Amino acid sequence: MPKYKEPLFRPPAEADSMIFQVSHGCPHNTCCFCGMYKGIPHSIRSQEEVLAEFEEYAEIYPQTRRIFLADGDVMALPFETLRMYLDHLNTVFPFLARVNVYSNGSSILQKSASQLRELRKLKLTTLYMGLESGAQQLLDLVNKKENVRDMIKAVNLAQDEGFRCSVMILIGLGGRKFSSLHAVNTALALNAMQPRLLSALRFVEVPNTTMFDEYETLPEYDGVIELRRIISRLELNKTVFRANHTSNPVPLEGRFPHDKEKLISILTEQLESGQLDHKGPGITPLFL
Numbered sequence: 001m002p003k004y005k006e007p008l009f010r011p012p013a014e015a016d017s018m019i020f021q022v023s024h025g026c027p028h029n030t031c032c033f034c035g036m037y038k039g040i041p042h043s044i045r046s047q048e049e050v051l052a053e054f055e056e057y058a059e060i061y062p063q064t065r066r067i068f069l070a071d072g073d074v075m076a077l078p079f080e081t082l083r084m085y086l087d088h089l090n091t092v093f094p095f096l097a098r099v100n101v102y103s104n105g106s107s108i109l110q111k112s113a114s115q116l117r118e119l120r121k122l123k124l125t126t127l128y129m130g131l132e133s134g135a136q137q138l139l140d141l142v143n144k145k146e147n148v149r150d151m152i153k154a155v156n157l158a159q160d161e162g163f164r165c166s167v168m169i170l171i172g173l174g175g176r177k178f179s180s181l182h183a184v185n186t187a188l189a190l191n192a193m194q195p196r197l198l199s200a201l202r203f204v205e206v207p208n209t210t211m212f213d214e215y216e217t218l219p220e221y222d223g224v225i226e227l228r229r230i231i232s233r234l235e236l237n238k239t240v241f242r243a244n245h246t247s248n249p250v251p252l253e254g255r256f257p258h259d260k261e262k263l264i265s266i267l268t269e270q271l272e273s274g275q276l277d278h279k280g281p282g283i284t285p286l287f288l
């Protein structure tokens with residue numbers, strides 16, 4: 001693998017992908033709940049350096065099929081840069097099947113439909129997008145500079161052009177006070193998006209996160225109620241759902257619409273088991 005500038009993040013599904021860092025950090029870096037790139041100034045690597053790295057690793061691993069381009073919101077790169085990188089990857093990796101990136105909704109909308117089509121033809125495939133919450137009031141409170149309506153538009157546009165959008169939501173982001181608002185609006189936004197992939201992660205306060213004043217950690221039990229509220233409101237036609245990240249107290253996996261009732265009963269069973277923490281956040285995830 002290439003030499004990385006730490007920290008390096010990738011979605012769990014990219015564990016087997018070849019990763020190239022075409023930029024460092026996140027071009028936004030304002031979300032108070034996210035400690036991923038705090039203190040890391042955003043920078044874009046020189047194109048010569050990146051292209052040379054593609055060539056070097058194509059010689060060592062010519063069989064590579066899956067590539068992930070890091071770091072945060074690589075979709076924010078100018079269209080011409082993305083096209084040139086994808087073009088080059090297609091040339092030097094003869095077995096390339098897909099290239100995936102983190103992407104904010106606003107960065108998708110900066111591209112026209114025909115530009116998106118072109119990137120898709122060059123095997124850009126899965127766009128990982130953090131919706132976090134469908135409640136605009138909450139996104140504003142956590143300083144995520146994205147608009148819910150625009151994120152819905154972005155996912156619809158990208159999926160119309162053949163992309164797979166993998167959307168992430170954060171259970172407990174609103175704490176006790178906004179749990180209900182968060183659940184109701186997140187389900188509404190997801191129903192309007194119809195993402196092909198959906199992941200629910202539990203929000204955990206990590207170093208470098210500073211939540212809004214009224215924030216009060218959601219106990220584990222209430223987090224499971226929140227997730228059940230969201231799932232019971234979801235009307236998804238064709239979505240693979242995962243809540244099996246180490247942060248989740250109840251690991252879940254299924255397909256919508258087929259597994260909806262099963263997912264709800266697993267959560268109900270857990271809520272009735274007496275094993276969930278009513279006072280504290282529950283187990284500490286493995287990454288902490």
Ligand code: SF4
Binds near residue numbers: 026035036073104
């Ligand atoms: S949540 Fe995404 S957009 Fe916000 S600071 Fe973290 S990486 Fe950047």
